[in-house]
Amino acid sequence: MSTSRDVARRAGVSQSTVSRALAGHPGVTGEVRARVQAAARELAYVPNAAARAMRTRSSGNIGVVTARLHNPIYPEMLQLLARELRGAGLRMIVWNSDETDEDAAADAARQGMVDGIIFTSATPASTALYEEIARRLPVVLVNRTVEGWPCDQVESDNRAGGRAVAAHFRAAGRRRLGLLSGPLLPSTIRDREAGFLEACEEAPVTVRTEAFTYKAGVEGMERLLALADRPDAVFCANDVLALGARDAARLAGVEVPRELWLVGYDDIAMAGWTAFDLTTVRQPIEEMVREAVRLLRQRLAGEDFPRQRLRLPAPLVLRGSTGRPG
Amino acid sequence: MSTSRDVARRAGVSQSTVSRALAGHPGVTGEVRARVQAAARELAYVPNAAARAMRTRSSGNIGVVTARLHNPIYPEMLQLLARELRGAGLRMIVWNSDETDEDAAADAARQGMVDGIIFTSATPASTALYEEIARRLPVVLVNRTVEGWPCDQVESDNRAGGRAVAAHFRAAGRRRLGLLSGPLLPSTIRDREAGFLEACEEAPVTVRTEAFTYKAGVEGMERLLALADRPDAVFCANDVLALGARDAARLAGVEVPRELWLVGYDDIAMAGWTAFDLTTVRQPIEEMVREAVRLLRQRLAGEDFPRQRLRLPAPLVLRGSTGRPG
């Protein structure tokens, strides 16, 4: 493990010159720079991260707080975030949002272990964590947003998405509408519901589950199917619920889409699988992630600009569960 | 952002005493220790991670190199790793195993940014990366193993799993066996195939896909179903392939399990869903992860012991795709 001093010795210059030469500072002769680079290469020199972090007060690490929720959209977002951050020369440290992990996130922020934090699953429930962190570091929210947190936020237009679903139902003449949803804490869910409701002619029958899991989707749909006047079109607040709902219909022998239309939200990979063939609203997570990282990088660079609140369009993707031919 | 010097000033002691008191060293008077702790609490003091890392030459970070493969078992393992590492007071830095990310992993190792590395998706293809890293840091492999890498490795008994599948087919009188698999680089796949083949009475008809994706599973099964003497029982090398295969059967109107038995491998959550109801071999990933972290921690603690090669049992989970009632 060689240090910049070793490189300096080998190149016959001082340690400070090594630092300057490798950092690409102006005011270093071409000849000296070449000698330093050669020496560094020969010694396989890599600057020590801890020393650099101490000196520059920045670590190159970004914390990502994500949900433990069993929703494949979060792993997908993580993959995209990893790629995007990596492209910016940043490392990604991941926490799930258990309470203990939130402590870990706050600790890391206090310790200066990360330069910034991205939340993918924020809710007003973690306001204390947010305030603790935001006091020291730039914070960006992606996917879920929280009213009243003064930071950059990137979401998709969940409200418009919900409206589009209701419009789709209405245009096809479906009248007995159902809503299968879960806890209202996440902004995404609230907005989807609000959009759906405001575009419904009359209030849909609603089942609210305890969680956003496949199992909850199954049970929720069973309750809807047991109703005397059961719905002929159900909007599920996310795809995972919708997959469970689809399987509950399968089990009950209810034909989709003839007897029941089903729509989800997110467009996770499974929604497109033959077994489900699910109409859904596509979240543009790739763009969302890209925008979030861009905003964070601008903050890290010290740029000062008004808090951004980006809302990207989310198109309806038509598939067999709402009667598309094929 | 207060430092240990601030705490020292406030407590009326020296900086070294603060360090000793907070680290719980013996040889600090109870009274002094209490004063220091009080001062630290009042100032909300948290030791600076970079300074501590530089001084102790250990960062508290663990790198995890994982696959970009679209197999939910990897996100699951990440979740479990995160929890386990967090329990040990360690942070998790994640890389996908693209080439660029492998470079990033090697860089981080060189920079001393991580204290150890866990591979979840190693193959002989990344031997250069392994050697680069293992020269400096303890490395543990979990899930996939690589013959010839001298490091601790934790896997499940894929070979026995493969044998159990063949035995299950045989016991039910299924004779025209098929194998739907993919690239042979991962040890898991090679071992599963080897176990399956050695317990087959005659060679199964084999389709080898380009990748371990749902789509590849669909296309692979379509090829198997197009055969004149098509198999009545197919072993898929992992669950994602099997889900694709199941949907291909669904599309082709082939009844499972009457006309076709189907078995996967991993027991991802979706295998248990009604739409698939897939018999599979369960990988005990929770135990695997726990063992891997345990081994890594022992190495980090400087313990010296022979390289471990753990192989945990993987039970067959019977479901509807092989005719279980229900």
Add this chain to the structure above:
DNA sequence: GCGCCGAATGAATACGTATTCTCGGCCCTT
């Protein structure tokens, strides 16, 4: 020809912690 300025590099320093070294005082033993 002398002095000044700028460019290039070396020397010194700070970042915050953990640890080693040093010192002063107290107790115990002979």
Add this chain to the structure above:
DNA sequence: AAGGGCCGAGAATACGTATTCATTCGGCGC
């Protein structure tokens, strides 16, 4: 009673880098 040993705490130092301060040297203008 004196000396030695031990214990608790302060002083000093090292970790490796980036940056500021100091120095040297060459060139150029007057």
